[in-house]
Amino acid sequence: MSPPRSTSGINDGILQRWKREDSLKRGSLGLRGVALFFSLTSFLLMASNNHGNWQHFDMFQEYRYLLAVALVSSLYTGGQVYRQIHELSSGNNLFRPTTAALIDFLGDQVMAYLLISSASTSIPVTDRMREHGDTLFTDSSAATITMAFFAFLFLALSSIISGYKLSAQT
Template identity: 30%
Template sequence: MMSTIIIGFVYNLLQMGFSIFTVVSGNRVLSGDGGYLFDFFGDKIISYFLISGSSAGFGLTVELRRGAPSNSFTDKAHASASLLLIGFLFTAIASTFTSFALSKKTNS
């Protein structure tokens, strides 16, 4: 779960850097279809990482709570898995928007 959070954070920092560069300079870092393809496949890959981290976290909390009552660790793990699930939902939505931009770019 921690590696999923770190990978997602690094990807978001990279995307923010690309966006800031585009706003400041007016040019995309990856020109042509490459930038749109990077956004599309990056969103897809990160969303799969997020959902796998979320499901692993939920599985961990279920197993840990089975033998013992809920404690601070399992509550935090459950909250973290919930945030990963929310992150997956937003990344999946962003991936849908990116697919629309990619199809517009390749058709024109």
């Protein structure tokens, strides 16, 4: 005897929802993993950007800002990736779902704004220095800005997913 049609339809619906939630979880984990990679690269590049005399990142407020944001972004994405892997493997959640969705969305969104802000800030000063010729210092700065911009792109995508999750919760 086949099961009643309506029950099977509901089961299909729940299965589909689970599958979607699962792919959303993996998607946001992947995006945050890539953002972590770019943030960390950006932070390490800027922190080692010291080529003697005035060619030191500490001499420019724009570069200090970028360094600070890259550090915070590395810590944030690192913490999120750690939490998500922990939740996927153990199956129990650190926070209540609504709290987690809110933290995720606000975190992604604020970090994306900070990253685009700091990357934009550092462009003009690098640009002006490069007018007098490229050096190792300006090249490292340009690479750092690019990495911060990529980190922004992936966190902006991740914030769309976490915004969707938040409104599915409420």
